[in-house]
Amino acid sequence: MSASRILVVDDEADIRDLVRDILTDEGYEVAVAANAAEAREARAARIPDLVLLDIWMPDTDGITLLQEWTREGPLPHPVVMLSGHGTVDTAVEATRLGAAAFVEKPLSLAKLLKTVERALEGSRAQRPRQWRLPPILEPVGRSGVMKDLREQVRRLAQHDTPVTIIGERGSGREAFARYMHSLSARADAPFVDCPVSSLTPGNAEAMLSGTADQPGMLGIAGGGMLFLDEIDDMPTEVQRMLVGILERGRWTPVGTDKSQSLSIRLVSSARPDLQQKIEHDAFRRDLYAQLAIVTLHVPALREYAEDVPELVRYYTDALVDRERLPYRHFSMAAQNRLRNYPWPGNVRELKNLVHRLLIMGGTEEVSLEEVERALGSEGETQGDAFVRQDLLALPLREAREAFEKAYLEQQLLLCDGKVGKLAQRVGMERTHLYRKLRSLGIDLKAAGSDD
Numbered sequence: 001m002s003a004s005r006i007l008v009v010d011d012e013a014d015i016r017d018l019v020r021d022i023l024t025d026e027g028y029e030v031a032v033a034a035n036a037a038e039a040r041e042a043r044a045a046r047i048p049d050l051v052l053l054d055i056w057m058p059d060t061d062g063i064t065l066l067q068e069w070t071r072e073g074p075l076p077h078p079v080v081m082l083s084g085h086g087t088v089d090t091a092v093e094a095t096r097l098g099a100a101a102f103v104e105k106p107l108s109l110a111k112l113l114k115t116v117e118r119a120l121e122g123s124r125a126q127r128p129r130q131w132r133l134p135p136i137l138e139p140v141g142r143s144g145v146m147k148d149l150r151e152q153v154r155r156l157a158q159h160d161t162p163v164t165i166i167g168e169r170g171s172g173r174e175a176f177a178r179y180m181h182s183l184s185a186r187a188d189a190p191f192v193d194c195p196v197s198s199l200t201p202g203n204a205e206a207m208l209s210g211t212a213d214q215p216g217m218l219g220i221a222g223g224g225m226l227f228l229d230e231i232d233d234m235p236t237e238v239q240r241m242l243v244g245i246l247e248r249g250r251w252t253p254v255g256t257d258k259s260q261s262l263s264i265r266l267v268s269s270a271r272p273d274l275q276q277k278i279e280h281d282a283f284r285r286d287l288y289a290q291l292a293i294v295t296l297h298v299p300a301l302r303e304y305a306e307d308v309p310e311l312v313r314y315y316t317d318a319l320v321d322r323e324r325l326p327y328r329h330f331s332m333a334a335q336n337r338l339r340n341y342p343w344p345g346n347v348r349e350l351k352n353l354v355h356r357l358l359i360m361g362g363t364e365e366v367s368l369e370e371v372e373r374a375l376g377s378e379g380e381t382q383g384d385a386f387v388r389q390d391l392l393a394l395p396l397r398e399a400r401e402a403f404e405k406a407y408l409e410q411q412l413l414l415c416d417g418k419v420g421k422l423a424q425r426v427g428m429e430r431t432h433l434y435r436k437l438r439s440l441g442i443d444l445k446a447a448g449s450d451d
Contacts, residue, residue, distance in 0.1 A: 004120050005029045005046065009039040009062070010054040010082060015107070019052065022109055023116070036060035043069075047076050050119055052112075053099075055083040066097045074098075078119040082107070095207065095214070101198050111197060118195055139175060140314050141307035145299055149176070152296060157183035162266045164231070164291050166274065167298030169398075170348030173269040174229060176298055181225045186265060189224030192217050196230050201237035208245070210253045218251050221264045228268040231291065232277055239284045246290040266291060276441055301343040301350065309335045311347065315354040325358045333368040341375060344402075405440040412442065 006028050010016045013034070020030045031048065033039040036059050043051070055062040066079060078100035095102070100119040103112055139150060156163055157180045165173040174193065181191045194217050199207060210216030217226060228234075234242075245251045246266075250259040268291045277283040301308070312330055320327050330338070343349055353374055357366055408426070415421040419437070423430045 003027055003029045004049040005031065006116065007031045007033065007039065007042055007048040007051045009033045009036075009051060009057075009065075011035055011057045012054075015054075015082075015105075019107070019112070022113070026113060028116075036065045039065060050077055050116060051079045052116075053079050053081055055081055063097070066099065070097050080115055080119055101195070102203060104200060104202070114197060115195075139172065139179060140311055141304060142310060143304040143307045145304040146307060149296075149298065150179075153180050154183055156180055156294060156296065158185075160186075160265045161293045162291050163268075163294045163296055164274075164288075165267065165269045165296045165298055166272055167269070168272060168300050168346055170346035171298045171300055172347045173298050174227065176296065177225070177227045177267045177269065180267065181265075184225070184265070186224050190221050191225050191227065192221035193227050193229060196228055196238075197233045199234065199238050201235055204235075204238040204241060206254045208242075209251045212253055212255045216253070218245075218262065218264065219253075219260070223263055225265045225267055228266065228291070230270060231268045231287075232270045232274050232283060234283070236284075239287050243284060243287045243290065246287075268292075273441065276439060280439070301346045305339045305343075308339045308343075308350065311350055312338060312354055315351045316358065319351075319355050319358055323355075323358070326361060326364075328358060328362070328364055328366050330366045330371075331368060334366050334371045337368055337371050337375075401440060404436070405442060408437060408440065409442055412437075 006023055008016055008019050008023070008030060009032075010019070011034055016032045016034065020032050023030045031042050031046075033042050035057055039051075039053070042048075053062045053066065057065075060068075062081060062083075066081075069075060069079075075098050079098065080101045080103060081099045082103050082105060101115045103115055139146060141147075153176055163180070165176055167173045178191060181187060194208075206216060208216045208218050210219050245262065248259075249262050251262060252259040274283060274288070278285055278288055301311075309330075312335060316328070316330070319325060338350070338353075345352075357370060357374055360370075362370065408422070411426055412419075412422055415425055419430065419433060423433045426433070428436070
């Protein structure tokens with residue numbers, strides 16, 4: 001399968017070139033257009049998988065161009081709007097026309113890349129049924145861990161209690177939210193996925209509450225479930241606004257004075273370090289209390305590794321059906337190797353690895369050697385391979401945190417749990433070291449610290 005093709009439409013040459021270079025480095029195929037005319041031509045020549053569309057352009061603005069495209073029929077690709085002069089009305093209008101997201105300038109490249117990835121994943125999920133990866137209505141796995149988790153979800157589905165799903169990235173938090181929704185009395189009502197990273201102080205109120213003319217996510221999800229994905233990315237101002245809505249149990253569209261009753265079920269997701277953010281006042285305790293009446297912990301894949309062979313078979317069958325790839329089965333040695341891999345990227349990483357091996361093709365059987373090459377572990381010791389596989393599968397920030405935690409935990413053991421000695425050993429001022437240890441969740445008591 002070829003790389004996703006992205007069309008970047010922006011009248012500023014510096015931005016076009018920067019975005020093109022960044023996306024190209026990420027493995028995407030990129031075309032650029034300086035105005036609406038060039039965008040029409042590029043899109044007519046080849047339909048892209050995603051369009052990054054600037055709102056303010058000299059000839060035809062992005063909203064007008066988006067309206068033009070939507071008049072032709074359903075968009076065959078997601079559109080992410082870019083603007084240095086974004087307004088609430090503009091964001092709402094773009095959303096109404098089918099824009100997948102709204103990214104403000106100056107661009108945060110990390111946010112842009114995350115938005116691009118989400119938009120492409122969402123687009124793949126909405127393809128016609130015969131080309132879609134079949135949904136996991138019931139999460140795969142025969143281990144005791146997964147059986148217990150499915151039973152917890154079944155019990156939670158019978159109530160409207162707000163739930164926060166805690167788990168690492170790629171562990172399937174959204175899949176469990178959708179599974180919960182499918183079992184609930186609200187199953188016939190909408191399931192609305194809200195990537196919290198797309199909410200900013202400038203657009204959050206309109207995106208959630210809507211306006212007099214256009215419904216927001218709270219209205220669209222009416223009677224159903226609103227899934228707030230990764231609440232730990234929520235800006236402080238947005239947290240404050242959401243607390244107000246939840247405490248009142250009502251919301252008011254922007255530009256009106258007529259409030260409406262909150263008639264949805266709220267389910268959210270967060271990474272395991274959310275409690276640390278709460279302790280450091282980076283996330284409001286009162287909001288957490290509202291969203292996490294119940295918490296559901298989704299384990300990392302390494303915690304139920306016995307299910308890896310079944311997951312490999314599931315994704316092999318599903319991807320062969322979706323992508324029309326030649327079927328290949330994994331040898332017993334290959335399956336055993338995958339069971340013993342740490343899976344830092346969890347189920348998402350497993351699916352991507354299976355996909356990559358099917359695309360590469362070869363004999364009917366996927367050998368141990370192929371798996372080793374795909375994992376990038378040839379010629380390394382087991383310990384080196386673990387570290388390399390673990391860290392290289394993570395985003396830079398998370399890889400750095402994982403390394404710092406492992407490094408400081410080992411150094412703390414060598415220092416017999418004494419923070420003063422550790423500070424000297426690693427060359428950090430003690431106050432800063434304490435703050436770093438707490439932020440990484442390192443338990444000083446478990447290490448026997450007597451400082």
